[in-house]
Amino acid sequence: MTQTPFPDDFLWGCATAAYQIEGSPLADGAGASIWQRFSHDPRLMAAKGDTGDVACDHYNRMADDVALMKELGLQAYRFSVAWGRVLPEGTGRVNQAGLGFYERLVDTLLANDIEPLCTLYHWDMPVALDDRGGWLNRDSADWFADYGRVLFDRLDGRVKKWVTLNEPWVVTDGGYLHGALAPGHRNMFEAPIASHNLMRAHGAAVKAYRETGKHEIGLVVNLEPKYAASDSPEDQAAQRRAEAYMNRQYLEPAIHGRYPPELKEIFGEAWPDWPAEDFALIQQPIDFIGVNYYTRNVTRADDSWPLNAGPVPQTQATHTTTGWEVFPQGLTDVLLWVKENYGDLPLYITENGAAFYDPPNAEGGRVDDPLRVDYLRKHIAAIGSAIEQGADVRGYMLWSFLDNLEWSLGYSKRFGIVHVNFETQARTPKNSARLYSQVIATNAATL
Numbered sequence: 001m002t003q004t005p006f007p008d009d010f011l012w013g014c015a016t017a018a019y020q021i022e023g024s025p026l027a028d029g030a031g032a033s034i035w036q037r038f039s040h041d042p043r044l045m046a047a048k049g050d051t052g053d054v055a056c057d058h059y060n061r062m063a064d065d066v067a068l069m070k071e072l073g074l075q076a077y078r079f080s081v082a083w084g085r086v087l088p089e090g091t092g093r094v095n096q097a098g099l100g101f102y103e104r105l106v107d108t109l110l111a112n113d114i115e116p117l118c119t120l121y122h123w124d125m126p127v128a129l130d131d132r133g134g135w136l137n138r139d140s141a142d143w144f145a146d147y148g149r150v151l152f153d154r155l156d157g158r159v160k161k162w163v164t165l166n167e168p169w170v171v172t173d174g175g176y177l178h179g180a181l182a183p184g185h186r187n188m189f190e191a192p193i194a195s196h197n198l199m200r201a202h203g204a205a206v207k208a209y210r211e212t213g214k215h216e217i218g219l220v221v222n223l224e225p226k227y228a229a230s231d232s233p234e235d236q237a238a239q240r241r242a243e244a245y246m247n248r249q250y251l252e253p254a255i256h257g258r259y260p261p262e263l264k265e266i267f268g269e270a271w272p273d274w275p276a277e278d279f280a281l282i283q284q285p286i287d288f289i290g291v292n293y294y295t296r297n298v299t300r301a302d303d304s305w306p307l308n309a310g311p312v313p314q315t316q317a318t319h320t321t322t323g324w325e326v327f328p329q330g331l332t333d334v335l336l337w338v339k340e341n342y343g344d345l346p347l348y349i350t351e352n353g354a355a356f357y358d359p360p361n362a363e364g365g366r367v368d369d370p371l372r373v374d375y376l377r378k379h380i381a382a383i384g385s386a387i388e389q390g391a392d393v394r395g396y397m398l399w400s401f402l403d404n405l406e407w408s409l410g411y412s413k414r415f416g417i418v419h420v421n422f423e424t425q426a427r428t429p430k431n432s433a434r435l436y437s438q439v440i441a442t443n444a445a446t447l
């Protein structure tokens with residue numbers, strides 16, 4: 001076994017999201033979200049009947065869950081706020097009971113020496129705003145900034161690391177282009193508009209934070225490194241399109257105030273001429289980039305829509321139950337890619353983890369998950385390698401603390417290091433949780 005020590009102040013934690021774990025989505029005056037609407041619509045929800053009505057019942061079990069985080073030795077916890085709990089209509093009236101839940105969560109974390117990292121938007125826009133056009137309405141930037149101000153005013157100082165958006169690519173590719181995620185649109189003309197307004201909202205929220213905020217705020221993007229299948233001009237061009245569409249579409253405007261040229265090639269007449277002043281708003285300086293990494297893509301030219309670029313199946317590799325290749329080197333590569341293309345901003349791995357088959361019930365209080373243990377060992381070592389090569393990685397938020405609602409895939413895809421029996425709500429740390437506790441205690445990767 002070799003040990004790779006991490007920097008002394010490296011932050012080890014776990015990540016979750018409101019709609020995936022909380023349950024009680026309409027409790028105490030909360031307003032419904034687009035995921036409440038989507039998950040209850042059997043025409044849209046792939047895992048029919050799997051809704052967020054109960055999930056992990058975290059809304060009622062928060063104190064016990066934080067105590068378990070403490071027992072596992074977590075130093076940080078990345079959570080998201082359900083916008084509709086705080087602003088039931090999305091704007092205007094503040095629901096103090098909803099805001100109070102998050103204040104209690106933050107105070108309970110701090111009382112257990114766990115640093116809160118707060119994500120403003122993890123996909124659950126209030127239906128009241130979706131009914132006004134949602135991310136297709138340019139007013140969404142102001143709605144989002146006003147929502148941010150409510151949280152900044154109440155929690156900044158106790159929360160010192162803020163995230164505006166979680167994975168804007170998934171929000172638009174899933175929610176507006178392919179329709180697999182809420183709000184379930186399939187419209188090539190809508191996707192770029194939603195993307196652009198999400199980034200305007202990101203900029204507006206960062207600008208609002210700078211009015212009073214005294215700590216850090218950043219953006220979380222999912223990055224999937226694209227490796228050209230061959231040196232052929234067709235595959236090289238396909239790799240560039242795929243990289244531009246997923247990996248550059250949000251970092252380019254946020255950091256460089258522009259879009260990659262391939263996006264106009266991909267969307268054609270569906271790609272608007274954006275107002276120049278929008279980029280000044282989007283390009284607000286941020287304090288860190290959050291990277292969500294799960295897998296890579298070996299990319300070749302094909303006739304798939306809309307990229308004409310698709311994956312070459314890596315049949316020889318280990319895959320997760322979500323069909324993703326296990327490829328730890330991709331995490332090292334993508335962290336160095338961010339450094340090369342977007343400079344020396346501090347980086348956090350804000351999500352990394354895997355769904356493998358776990359039994360629905362923990363037998364005798366034990367869940368052995370060797371594939372997840374191996375996945376975590378190798379990916380944590382991959383971060384160490386990136387740090388040794390100069391990437392300024394400051395922390396790792398493992399996805400996820402609990403088995404939870406994997407969006408349209410439902411509860412069958414289990415990402416947690418803590419097993420949840422969804423019939424009894426019993427929590428059982430898996431062997432991967434015990435491994436993670438050792439990593440945190442030693443502050444080192446062991447392979």
Ligand SMILES: N#[N+]C[C@@H]1[C@@H](O)[C@H](O)[C@@H](O)[C@@H]2O[C@H]12
Nearest residue numbers: 017166167292351399406415
């Ligand atoms: N799928 N998958 C797991 C995980 C999802 O559960 C998170 O909510 C997203 O931020 C991101 O997609 C990653």
